[in-house]
Amino acid sequence: MIFAKVIGTIVASQKEENLRGRKLLLCKETDARGAPIDGYHVAADAVGAGEGDFVLITTGSAARMTDQTGKTPVDAVVMAIIDAVDIDTPRIAVRKGAGK
Amino acid sequence: MIFAKVIGTIVASQKEENLRGRKLLLCKETDARGAPIDGYHVAADAVGAGEGDFVLITTGSAARMTDQTGKTPVDAVVMAIIDAVDIDTPRIAVRKGAGK
């Protein structure tokens, strides 16, 4: 899974039938601390994520393993909004909103 | 999913049986604003896209999740024509035709 920040949305009136009504998010890839790195991802939304959220993206066939994306032609899905990334002990947590 | 511009078509008289009648598009990968970056993609068409269109490409097994591509040997499909990419608020929209 990939760390990312939601930074926008895609507007497309001509979409494949199975995608109608699905929200497509523009996401900037980040490192484990939420700092932006190279690369964008367009991902379907399965958790009601919005702009600014620090999220996890699942890619590949697993992107269809949610109620919102089953049998749709999407290869990436936002499937979790991250509260914190706990790195090592003692806890050096990266809390929600960090790196915004 | 990947941003791309449709720039051509593939002509192939010898194709695997399941591909007969399927349109294969040559697409140039772009960034979120439609500016070309390295890399080409050959993708089947599921939305009637044509040259110059700013589109989304789905790769992997998800490329078979359209009426046009089910059970065909394609690993990429154009499944949306992009009207606009809305980045952040306030709206800095990338409208159709931008970056042509």
Added chain:
Amino acid sequence: MIFAKVIGTIVASQKEENLRGRKLLLCKETDARGAPIDGYHVAADAVGAGEGDFVLITTGSAARMTDQTGKTPVDAVVMAIIDAVDIDTPRIAVRKGAGK
């Protein structure tokens, strides 16, 4: 899908059961005009391709979506021999045999 030129074959007497009798082609990746770029691909053959042919390779699970490769452990298949790549209008066609 990936552009490639067929440049050889793989000889392997010890093969997984499901691969017996399958032809494995050595392919050099090319750009859309048939010029060689970095990277080799070993792909099963689904269209009777031979050395020198300018072909399309499908990778991933889609490589099993042909009569020749169903349920075999192959992650790449040659599924079309390219006659021409038509780039933009006016037609700057890359005809069969180009870039050999």
Added chain:
Amino acid sequence: MIFAKVIGTIVASQKEENLRGRKLLLCKETDARGAPIDGYHVAADAVGAGEGDFVLITTGSAARMTDQTGKTPVDAVVMAIIDAVDIDTPRIAVRKGAGK
């Protein structure tokens, strides 16, 4: 499969339904000797791995081939804790705990 060290965990209260109760590990990719290289992986846990463990990660659809991850939207899973990597003969084993 990829070599990695477990270095943390992901806390996410808003998760896709099928992920509830699943542990998501932050892993640092390593070489065959356990030395860190570029790249992080977030992977589900299928073997009770904890921080500091030298593990194998499986990616793609295979990540769902465990009792813990079947039908969940995960594209990576920790499916083995490595005791040793035996390279060539004579045995130059990389034992558990090496490279920590």
Added chain:
Amino acid sequence: MIFAKVIGTIVASQKEENLRGRKLLLCKETDARGAPIDGYHVAADAVGAGEGDFVLITTGSAARMTDQTGKTPVDAVVMAIIDAVDIDTPRIAVRKGAGK
């Protein structure tokens, strides 16, 4: 598919249930002539390959298309031991054992 040389094995007592009894090989990626290039692969064995063998690795979901790997969490499998790679005509064969 990827060219590789088998250079070792992975010892892991804590493995996901479906992997018990499966041999995991450490492989060094090579070019078409057997010369080592960057990158390691850990792959399940489906053909009785051993250290020093010049092999083909299949990745992704296709890695589960062998009797040894069906429904197991592996994303790479050794599915052929290469005797020779015949490049172009006249035959410039890379015979078994080359590049060792």
